[in-house]
Amino acid sequence: MHDPQTVAKGKIIVIEGTDKAGKTTQSRMLAEALKFSGKVCVIIDFPDYTTPIGMEIKAFLDGRRDYPAEAKHLLFAANRWEKKREIESMVENGTIVVMNRYWQSNLIYGAANGIDTNWLLSLDKNLPKEDLVIVILVNPGISTKRAETQDTFESDPQLAAKAYRNYLEFAKQFRWKVIDGSKNKEQVHQEVMKITRKKLKV
Numbered sequence: 001m002h003d004p005q006t007v008a009k010g011k012i013i014v015i016e017g018t019d020k021a022g023k024t025t026q027s028r029m030l031a032e033a034l035k036f037s038g039k040v041c042v043i044i045d046f047p048d049y050t051t052p053i054g055m056e057i058k059a060f061l062d063g064r065r066d067y068p069a070e071a072k073h074l075l076f077a078a079n080r081w082e083k084k085r086e087i088e089s090m091v092e093n094g095t096i097v098v099m100n101r102y103w104q105s106n107l108i109y110g111a112a113n114g115i116d117t118n119w120l121l122s123l124d125k126n127l128p129k130e131d132l133v134i135v136i137l138v139n140p141g142i143s144t145k146r147a148e149t150q151d152t153f154e155s156d157p158q159l160a161a162k163a164y165r166n167y168l169e170f171a172k173q174f175r176w177k178v179i180d181g182s183k184n185k186e187q188v189h190q191e192v193m194k195i196t197r198k199k200l201k202v
Helices: 023-036 052-061 069-081 084-092 103-112 117-123 140-146 157-174 185-200
Strands: 012-017 041-045 096-100 132-137 177-180
Touching: 012 023, 012 103, 012 185, 023 041, 023 096, 023 132, 023 185, 052 069, 069 103, 069 117, 084 096, 103 117, 103 157, 132 157, 132 185, 140 157, 157 177, 177 185
Parallel strands: 012 096, 012 132, 041 096, 132 177
Antiparallel strands: none
């Protein structure tokens, strides 16, 4: 039996970005690369539609429910709180957790909806803290062309433009790493790996 004190803590890497920027693809490519190098790694997607709150989120994103903007962002935050203990346990046991979106999305899109940023930040206070945030950005016009299906957030071009600007602004404030997502997926992956290795030495 291993001594718990000898197990190095894991890391939380967040892949963020505009809609259709390739976040899911890059999250999976990063996780596979880390596993190939011998790391224990899992991916967590947010929203997590498998939970009760996640199912409600899916309902309003599909247009089957209608809530005020604040209520929507409360549900997004609650969805992350549902996973808090699971994330903490994995990190304590040395697992690298790759997040496909995290609290940053709530801040970006909430601010784009005109919601107070301090209130948005308060919703996720005391959630597990990330070690690295990589933001993949594509011009809103490109993301629209890439979209085959769109939810109620993705179908609003004005919201997409505001979110793009917010990512640039908050990336400076929080020191997130920004990558041009208009390149091919292999080029983007190489940049993701370069940043990850430099920052986290993994």
